[in-house]
Amino acid sequence: MTRSRQEDRETMAEVELPNPHELEEIKEKAFTRKVAVVTAIFAVVLAIASLGGTxxxxxxxxxxxxxxxxxxxxxxKVIREHLYRSQKMLLETLLLDRGASMKAEARGRVEGMIKTxxxxxxxYNLEKK
Incomplete structure (x- = not known):
């Protein structure tokens, strides 16, 4: 069952060796695939980061x-507090200025308004805190 050298040569002749250009293309395709995978991973990471940032x-x-x-x-609240304070001060000034000459009913109204x-x-001072 030994083969002759002639048969061995024929068998070897049938084996086809790849072309060097084809080997280069295969290497380039493998590199391109790796670049594509890395780019896809970066895209996913950036999308997740973008969602978190948003x-x-x-x-x-x-x-x-x-x-x-x-x-x-x-x-x-501060504006309303100051508004009521200034109105109170205005009414107190009015009462001091014209209090003696005012009728009792008007004086009572002004004093009630001052109290209010x-x-x-x-x-408003308590509410703003």
Whole structure:
């Protein structure tokens, strides 16, 4: 069952060796595949990071809006407190200036308004805290 050298040569002649250009193309295709896989991985990582960044940006904007609303609420309370304080002071000045010449009914109304303005001023002072 030994083969002759002639048969061995014929068998070897049948084996086809790859062309060097084909080997280069195969190497280039393998490199291209690796680059494509790495690019896809980067794309996925960047997409996940982008989603996280978008979520955090929305949270930051909501927190900023809430802080702005809280500041506006505080300012509204301060403005109303000052409004009631200035009205109370105006009525007290009116009472001091014309109190002796005012009718008892008008004087009572002004004193009641002064009391109401003072209570409202205290209420707004407590609410803003």
């Amino acid at each position: 979520y955090n940006m929305k949270e930051m904007l909501m927190a900023q809006q809430q802080a702005s609303n809280q500041w506006a609420y505080y300012q509204a 303005m003072g209570e409202e001023e205290k209420r």
